[in-house]
Amino acid sequence: MNGINLRIKQLMEVFADGNRSTFAKMLEIGESNVRSYLNGTEPKANVIEKICVSLAINPEWIVLGSGPMQKLNNIVAEGKSDYQKFPKVITVDSSNQDNIVLVPQTLKAGYLSGYNNPQFIQKLPSYRMPGLNNGIFRMFEIEGNSMFPTLPNKSFVVGQFVDDWIKSIKDNQIYAIISNEIEDGFVKRCTNRIEKYDNLMCKSDNRRSYPTQNINPSTIKEVWEIKLHLNFDLPDPADIYDRMNDLEAEVQQMKRLLPK
Structure with missing residues (x-):
């Protein structure tokens, strides 16, 4: 799988929670096409254009892996900023599963x-x-x-x-x-x-x-x-239980000693 295919996989994870069918519908292409890209087939220019237009993706990022994933500006409206960013780097194992x-x-x-x-x-x-x-x-x-x-x-x-x-x-x-x-x-x-x-x-x-x-x-x-x-340091609750038992015994002893 080359760089473009890895970045398409990353887009599918980000925009479609890893669902091939959902991702294909977003791009208006066949699910079989998405499957082929994930298996290493390089997408044609018209597909890259669809990705860039549909998802507002930076063409330099999808083709070359340079620059931000999206050409985003901080949108300021009514004094409020919109921050939305994406990880630039992911890694996969030999089965194309995310590490x-x-x-x-x-x-x-x-x-x-x-x-x-x-x-x-x-x-x-x-x-x-x-x-x-x-x-x-x-x-x-x-x-x-x-x-x-x-x-x-x-x-x-x-x-x-x-x-x-x-x-x-x-x-x-x-x-x-x-x-x-x-x-x-x-x-x-x-x-x-x-x-x-x-x-x-x-x-x-x-x-x-x-x-x-x-x-x-x-x-x-x-x-x-x-x-x-x-957590590899598994705590032993015995000490806590012992203290609770001692406290319960002390309360019971105080009850017996108090005048009725």
Whole structure:
């Protein structure tokens, strides 16, 4: 599969949730044509033109892989900005299935500058996860205790790419926000006020030690909604149960000692 075919696959994931039939209808072409493109057949010029017109795709991106996927401007109307962006780089395995690329915490700074660099992304380790289909996914390593106890230090999360930040970022959900403004970690619980105040509030679950950060949407590079949490340090609840049992016994003893 060459570059154009990979980018068509990426468009299908973004605009049609990976559904060939839906994607074919959007472009007004046969589903068999879409299948052939995914199998490596290079599309003709008229099909590329349909893709560019129907989806407002940048011709340089679809043909050469250069520049943004879409020639988007921040649309300002009534004082509100419309932010809608797309991942530039995805990787696939030998079966043309999307890989889940892992961004270790040690490469966090590098990812901020290389998130749209094919060479950088292709060097990152990649995996497949059961149940994560029909989307573009990325894995991030958690470092620190800003999201403790929900997400412990050194655990991993898998996020699905969010293309429409205004409508798709839901309040009190956890997201990986790729922005230079977030210094203590990618992953935060968000409150979406982009449309109303041009602001994204990023909150830590450990709020006593980590204050809320207000993010200017214009600084955001990518947004990934967390769908899966992997934790290799399985806690032993025995200590908690023992303390609860001791507390219950103490309460019962106090009841017996109190005068009736």
